[in-house]
Amino acid sequence: MAKIDDSLVQRYALREKILAALCQHLKKTKPQAGDTLQRLKRHLLHTSSRAPEMLLDIMLTEQKSESNLALLLLEQMESAAVKRRMQELFRDPKLTERQRAKLATLKALQEEQEETSLGEISVHNSVIGNLLEITELIWSRLEDEEIGLLWLEDYFHLPIEEKWTLVRFFLDRGERFYLPIIRLELATQDSEGVRYILEKLQNFVYPETVILLEQWAEHSEVAVRICAQSVLARVRKVLRKRRHEISASPTYPFYKAYVGEDALAGQFGVVYAVRSDAGFIKFCSVLIDSWDRGIVDCWGDVGKKAKEFASIVRALDKEIEQFSYQKADSRYALYLLHEGVRLATKRGYPLPNEFRVWRPLIEQQPYQPCNYGVTFGLACLECGNWIRFEQEKESVWVLGQVALCATCVSQKSQCEHCGGPLVVADAYALVNPSSDHVEVICKRCFSRTKRKEKPRSQ
Ligand SMILES: [Zn+2]
Numbered sequence: 001m002a003k004i005d006d007s008l009v010q011r012y013a014l015r016e017k018i019l020a021a022l023c024q025h026l027k028k029t030k031p032q033a034g035d036t037l038q039r040l041k042r043h044l045l046h047t048s049s050r051a052p053e054m055l056l057d058i059m060l061t062e063q064k065s066e067s068n069l070a071l072l073l074l075e076q077m078e079s080a081a082v083k084r085r086m087q088e089l090f091r092d093p094k095l096t097e098r099q100r101a102k103l104a105t106l107k108a109l110q111e112e113q114e115e116t117s118l119g120e121i122s123v124h125n126s127v128i129g130n131l132l133e134i135t136e137l138i139w140s141r142l143e144d145e146e147i148g149l150l151w152l153e154d155y156f157h158l159p160i161e162e163k164w165t166l167v168r169f170f171l172d173r174g175e176r177f178y179l180p181i182i183r184l185e186l187a188t189q190d191s192e193g194v195r196y197i198l199e200k201l202q203n204f205v206y207p208e209t210v211i212l213l214e215q216w217a218e219h220s221e222v223a224v225r226i227c228a229q230s231v232l233a234r235v236r237k238v239l240r241k242r243r244h245e246i247s248a249s250p251t252y253p254f255y256k257a258y259v260g261e262d263a264l265a266g267q268f269g270v271v272y273a274v275r276s277d278a279g280f281i282k283f284c285s286v287l288i289d290s291w292d293r294g295i296v297d298c299w300g301d302v303g304k305k306a307k308e309f310a311s312i313v314r315a316l317d318k319e320i321e322q323f324s325y326q327k328a329d330s331r332y333a334l335y336l337l338h339e340g341v342r343l344a345t346k347r348g349y350p351l352p353n354e355f356r357v358w359r360p361l362i363e364q365q366p367y368q369p370c371n372y373g374v375t376f377g378l379a380c381l382e383c384g385n386w387i388r389f390e391q392e393k394e395s396v397w398v399l400g401q402v403a404l405c406a407t408c409v410s411q412k413s414q415c416e417h418c419g420g421p422l423v424v425a426d427a428y429a430l431v432n433p434s435s436d437h438v439e440v441i442c443k444r445c446f447s448r449t450k451r452k453e454k455p456r457s458q
């Protein structure tokens, strides 16, 4: 009996299996991007050694998302069979322009480091379009904070001429996942650049845009403020009309918070963590200077499991000698963070760029303004001027909750008890928080007061 050639049937079945795996992957909303992609790649290669060839076929014939995902996977697979097949295909006259562009994109990605000969293929624009589509496919599956950090690391520092083309492209696209980048770029622009970006934000009809615009609507410059307010009104209007189709991106509920305090330096360390339904933890760790600068430093991470997070907090506690981190409730942690932002804004200190990446995580948490009695922003007890530690350094006096600015300190040249000359370094301050004056006396008078007082207190 003649054996039926079933290789075509098998091939078809394998292709369907791989396509199903891709669809499955695309259905998950926001998986932990890099990791899942690696897992999918391993899974496919485990399914069949011919997976790369099937992916090439899927890349050329399937819908946009599946095709792009196949391209993304192929880029990370070494396969001689695929290379051979690609060469054949390039010579195939039946190949459509779109398919040719896809092939060229894959080639460009594979040869990323080397000099590519895209010019010869004469599909330059579609290749760039494809590359952008691929980038968007990756970005749409990352957490906002990951996108912000990626941008901060690779592009943010570039001169504006170099990145402006990209930024303009993002602004025209209006995709939600570009917002973390836009948030960062807004901070570096002059007022004209800011207004240009703000205008373009009307392409971004999302609840997150409203929060962002609200912040700029309170800007100190009138032109910026007016621009932000008018775009805000437009976005709000469209959002109201389309509220059924547009939802806020998922906000993860509060998981845990830790606060460390250095009362002698007026500093706080806050770790704020949220957790997704799938059990992944996102957190940021923020250093706050409650006396002057507000938010000083920030970092964070996403996709952590409970155990990993616990060990990160333990390590942090060990590493930073200044604080001992204690578990705190969400309200207190948010109070410190919100007040930190307020102080920095009020005093005109720019927020650290890393903090701009993590700020939405904090802002998305429900918060009712409250007061835990921490002094945010030291002012001189005598003249009322803000104390700016950057400028005045060690010449400032901080006495408990009371401070004296460098100028007022320098005027203390006489002992207020005996009237004798006074050297600031040897002076003693007598503080009465309810008065608006710091009494300063010399060493001799100080020791006399102490002697006099001693018997009374015994
Ligand atoms: Zn003063």
Ligand SMILES: [Zn+2]
Pocket: 415, 416, 417, 418, 419, 420, 441, 442, 443, 444, 445, 446
């Ligand atoms: Zn004296």
